[in-house]
Amino acid sequence: MKNRQPAYQPTSRSKAVKAGAVASAAALSLLLAACGGQTTSAEAGTGEKVDGGTIRYAHLQEPACVYGGWIQQAFLSRQVLDSLVSQTEDGSIVAWLAEKWKVSEDQLTWTFTLKPGLEFTDGTPLDAQAVSDNFEFWQGGGNGTVQAHIGDYYSSSRAIDATTLEVKLSEPFAPFLSALSQGYFGIQSPTALESRSEAENCESPIGSGPFTVGEWKRGQSITFNRNDAYNSAPQNAKHQGPAYVDSVVWSFIQDNTSRFGSLASGESDAIGEVPTVDFDTAKAQFDVQQFLTPGRPVTLSLNTVEGPFTDVKVRQAFAYSADRKAVVDSAFLGVVPFEGNGTVSSSTPGYNPDVAADYPFDVEKANVLLDEAGWTERSAEGTRTKDGKELEIKIVFGLNSIVTAEGATALQNLQEQVKATGFKVTLVPATQAELFSGQFSTPDSYDAQLGYWTSPHAGILYINFRQNTEKKPNPANTTFYNNAKIEDVILKANSAKTTAEANKLYGEAQQLLSDEAVAVGLYTQTSSVASNPKVKDIWLEASQGEPVFHDAYFTE
Amino acid sequence: MSILETRETTLETDPDQASRPRRDRHIFTGLRSLGTRLLSAVGVIWAAATFTFLIQSLLPGDRATLLLNQLNGQIQERTAAELAPINEKYGFTDPLIVQYFRFLGDLATGNLGTSYQLHKPVIEVIGDQIAPTIVLTFTSLLIAWAICIVVIVGTAKRNRFFSSVASGLEALAAGLPQYWLGVILLVVFALNLGLFPVVGGTGIGGLLLPALTLGIPLAGFLGQVIRTEFESGMDQPFALTARMRGMGDTGVRLRHVLRHSVLPGITLSGWALGSLFSAAVIAESIFTRPGLGKVLVTAVNSRDLPVVCGIVILVAVIYVVANLLVDVAYTLIDPRLKTS
Numbered sequence: 001m002k003n004r005q006p007a008y009q010p011t012s013r014s015k016a017v018k019a020g021a022v023a024s025a026a027a028l029s030l031l032l033a034a035c036g037g038q039t040t041s042a043e044a045g046t047g048e049k050v051d052g053g054t055i056r057y058a059h060l061q062e063p064a065c066v067y068g069g070w071i072q073q074a075f076l077s078r079q080v081l082d083s084l085v086s087q088t089e090d091g092s093i094v095a096w097l098a099e100k101w102k103v104s105e106d107q108l109t110w111t112f113t114l115k116p117g118l119e120f121t122d123g124t125p126l127d128a129q130a131v132s133d134n135f136e137f138w139q140g141g142g143n144g145t146v147q148a149h150i151g152d153y154y155s156s157s158r159a160i161d162a163t164t165l166e167v168k169l170s171e172p173f174a175p176f177l178s179a180l181s182q183g184y185f186g187i188q189s190p191t192a193l194e195s196r197s198e199a200e201n202c203e204s205p206i207g208s209g210p211f212t213v214g215e216w217k218r219g220q221s222i223t224f225n226r227n228d229a230y231n232s233a234p235q236n237a238k239h240q241g242p243a244y245v246d247s248v249v250w251s252f253i254q255d256n257t258s259r260f261g262s263l264a265s266g267e268s269d270a271i272g273e274v275p276t277v278d279f280d281t282a283k284a285q286f287d288v289q290q291f292l293t294p295g296r297p298v299t300l301s302l303n304t305v306e307g308p309f310t311d312v313k314v315r316q317a318f319a320y321s322a323d324r325k326a327v328v329d330s331a332f333l334g335v336v337p338f339e340g341n342g343t344v345s346s347s348t349p350g351y352n353p354d355v356a357a358d359y360p361f362d363v364e365k366a367n368v369l370l371d372e373a374g375w376t377e378r379s380a381e382g383t384r385t386k387d388g389k390e391l392e393i394k395i396v397f398g399l400n401s402i403v404t405a406e407g408a409t410a411l412q413n414l415q416e417q418v419k420a421t422g423f424k425v426t427l428v429p430a431t432q433a434e435l436f437s438g439q440f441s442t443p444d445s446y447d448a449q450l451g452y453w454t455s456p457h458a459g460i461l462y463i464n465f466r467q468n469t470e471k472k473p474n475p476a477n478t479t480f481y482n483n484a485k486i487e488d489v490i491l492k493a494n495s496a497k498t499t500a501e502a503n504k505l506y507g508e509a510q511q512l513l514s515d516e517a518v519a520v521g522l523y524t525q526t527s528s529v530a531s532n533p534k535v536k537d538i539w540l541e542a543s544q545g546e547p548v549f550h551d552a553y554f555t556e
Numbered sequence: 557m558s559i560l561e562t563r564e565t566t567l568e569t570d571p572d573q574a575s576r577p578r579r580d581r582h583i584f585t586g587l588r589s590l591g592t593r594l595l596s597a598v599g600v601i602w603a604a605a606t607f608t609f610l611i612q613s614l615l616p617g618d619r620a621t622l623l624l625n626q627l628n629g630q631i632q633e634r635t636a637a638e639l640a641p642i643n644e645k646y647g648f649t650d651p652l653i654v655q656y657f658r659f660l661g662d663l664a665t666g667n668l669g670t671s672y673q674l675h676k677p678v679i680e681v682i683g684d685q686i687a688p689t690i691v692l693t694f695t696s697l698l699i700a701w702a703i704c705i706v707v708i709v710g711t712a713k714r715n716r717f718f719s720s721v722a723s724g725l726e727a728l729a730a731g732l733p734q735y736w737l738g739v740i741l742l743v744v745f746a747l748n749l750g751l752f753p754v755v756g757g758t759g760i761g762g763l764l765l766p767a768l769t770l771g772i773p774l775a776g777f778l779g780q781v782i783r784t785e786f787e788s789g790m791d792q793p794f795a796l797t798a799r800m801r802g803m804g805d806t807g808v809r810l811r812h813v814l815r816h817s818v819l820p821g822i823t824l825s826g827w828a829l830g831s832l833f834s835a836a837v838i839a840e841s842i843f844t845r846p847g848l849g850k851v852l853v854t855a856v857n858s859r860d861l862p863v864v865c866g867i868v869i870l871v872a873v874i875y876v877v878a879n880l881l882v883d884v885a886y887t888l889i890d891p892r893l894k895t896s
Binding site: 070148199438 | 641851856
């Protein structure tokens with residue numbers, strides 16, 4: 001901790017002043033890059049491990065609570081809560097709070113054996129009953145995202161003895177363990193959940209994890225203090241026992257220039273969401289890791305029940321109308337990969353890569369399809385018309401809450417490209433309040449909506465494409481697409497006996513959905529971290545890409 | 557206390573009114589003007605609260621859906637069953653007028669409610685964050701005054717060239733957008749020269765750049781107003797008299813003309829204080845300073861009505877208080893107002 005030199009030394013004064021004088025907002029990042037490029041990276045130390053210290057980490061978004069069903073909350077709660085199991089990069093599941101597990105022949109009863117003698121940081125024993133209480137808490141509305149993942153499958157749970165937990169499902173559910181590995185499934189102290197106020201459980205949930213929540217200075221930072229008694233790291237952690245560092249100061253720096261600047265000036269040891277414009281500079285000077293988030297990629301969900309996209313030919317034509325790879329590459333400077341598969345992203349176990357190439361950029365095909373669909377006339381501006389109505393597409397996207405500025409640029413590129421085939425795209429950037437209040441959740445409010453949904457397993461297809469019926473509505477089906485046959489394939493996949501069989505069926509479902517062109521893929525949701533080379537072993541966990549600081553340490 | 561009551565008390569405590577009619581009239585007008593001021597202050601605050609409440613409540617979209625979706629990071633419609641407990645808890649399904657009077661009633665008893673998002677009392681949310689914003693606001697105002705006084709006393713009505721360059725710079729400064737200026741200051745002085753921390757925080761070192769970000773454009777505004785007054789003041793008979801008495805140029809400028817010409821600047825400062833308070837969010841987000849501006853933006857984004865109303869009411873109070881202070885400052889600076 002002491003005597004650490006900043007990794008970045010400012011260039012000579014005169015140069016910087018001159019550069020500053022000519023800088024305009026647009027040139028700032030270039031300026032930074034130019035300055036950064038001329039400096040040497042961190043001075044070579046002895047590389048010897050130092051115990052203790054405080055990691056200063058800077059993150060983009062600050063959620064209202066530490067625990068919740070939003071990925072931003074999972075980032076925080078991962079530091080203080082442990083889950084039952086952990087998912088590794090290859091999609092396999094390893095032990096965490098549960099040492100081992102088995103499933104009954106009918107796949108309906110899961111029996112977990114917990115590590116013995118564990119305690120939450122408030123002293124409550126972390127036993128089978130405590131875990132069972134957590135299942136009940138989630139199902140009772142404690143976490144809507146948990147419900148989205150397992151709500152239709154979970155039936156009951158009970159403690160057989162202190163370390164043996166039995167979970168009953170109503171139907172076999174192949175991605176069950178994978179779902180449990182996410183931060184939303186972090187196990188909290190039932191005593192804390194029951195006896196403390198809503199505000200306390202929001203600000204400082206009590207778990208058994210490597211850190212505890214210290215002070216939260218709103219608008220500034222949260223301090224995570226080491227849990228000295230920590231002894232339940234997942235099997236894929238790099239060490240067991242308490243964390244090496246004393247604490248992590250997790251600050252919130254929304255401004256991209258400032259966040260990267262704080263790393264460059266040595267005020268932060270690591271930052272998340274490395275700005276795309278600074279990505280190359282960061283790679284040259286710092287340790288950069290990028291994680292492609294599994295689940296549904298950032299995709300355009302096309303409204304299949306109202307407007308022009310009710311016609312499958314128009315949907316397909318739209319997918320053919322743009323060089324989406326170029327659209328994404330130019331907006332993200334090649335940092336974030338294009339994803340042609342509109343339903344499942346490439347890092348998800350069970351991803352079907354063939355689907356990604358189903359709709360290459362092909363203006364001719366698009367034109368033929370639109371002609372066949374009856375959009376034969378063109379207006380003076382070149383927009384296709386049918387019965388005097390223009391082929392207008394309203395794309396809604398949550399700017400800055402769901403979609404980054406680069407994502408918005410990608411949409412603008414797309415808007416320009418599809419003009420050639422006669423689409424008139426209107427972009428509707430929605431504020432966070434508009435979006436979350438459900439203003440743009442109804443079929444009459446958009447033709448296409450850009451969004452993602454993280455999930456470590458391809459069972460995300462069930463969440464997004466389960467039929468939306470009156471009896472059993474599925475508001476997460478943002479294409480409003482109901483197809484009993486495809487749903488059936490997905491259900492079969494969910495209840496398959498083996499992961500291999502499940503993945504084959506998930507692949508099939510992706511192909512069927514792609515044939516219907518209900519979702520047009522654009523790019524992968526990513527998370528990234530850049531760290532000073534003197535900090536080692538920060539890693540991004542594989543269910544959602546949350547940075548893990550338990551193994552991290554400083555070197556001399 | 558109403559005006560009527562005031563009058564009665566005055567009458568009772570002062571039975572021998574006929575002998576001192578003049579003083580009574582003075583006290584009476586004083587109290588009446590205080591009463592009118594208080595009434596209008598309450599009116600301003602009521603209007604601000606009502607307006608914010610209505611806007612927040614009447615915006616399209618469902619508030620319970622918003623809360624539930626934000627909790628889960630999902631964007632979707634919600635079933636009535638899911639929304640029922642939230643509606644119940646916050647009374648969203650009550651008629652708007654009922655909600656409004658409940659809100660006013662709470663407000664009257666000083667209860668600003670509990671944040672929907674943070675689950676904390678609004679008073680606490682504001683209390684946690686108000687100090688850095690107040691520090692930033694007053695430092696910016698001081699910096700603005702310091703810059704503009706130095707520039708004006710130094711350049712107005714001296715060398716024609718300097719004078720016009722300075723007045724040109726004032727116009728330029730007044731037109732500088734704060735978000736642009738802030739990023740430039742950050743990149744040049746914090747990132748490249750390393751003179752200040754990039755992440756400001758609440759320390760002294762982190763205060764100067766954000767305060768300059770807000771203070772420089774304000775100095776431009778103040779300068780434009782004061783300069784005109786200052787230049788005409790230099791030609792006034794009192795300035796001539798002072799010179800004839802043998803006073804030096806600097807003395808005349810500082811002791812007579814400046815005092816005469818800052819009045820419009822003082823008026824402007826009342827407005828500026830409120831405006832700085834609302835502009836603070838720009839400096840706060842660029843320099844990663846905690847503060848109310850950031851809280852307000854987050855609250856607006858998530859339609860956290862109690863927090864938004866709380867902060868808007870606070871800003872209204874600040875405007876009212878600032879204007880009162882301006883009036884007091886007037887009488888201190890301009891002795892003519894004391895006797896009139």
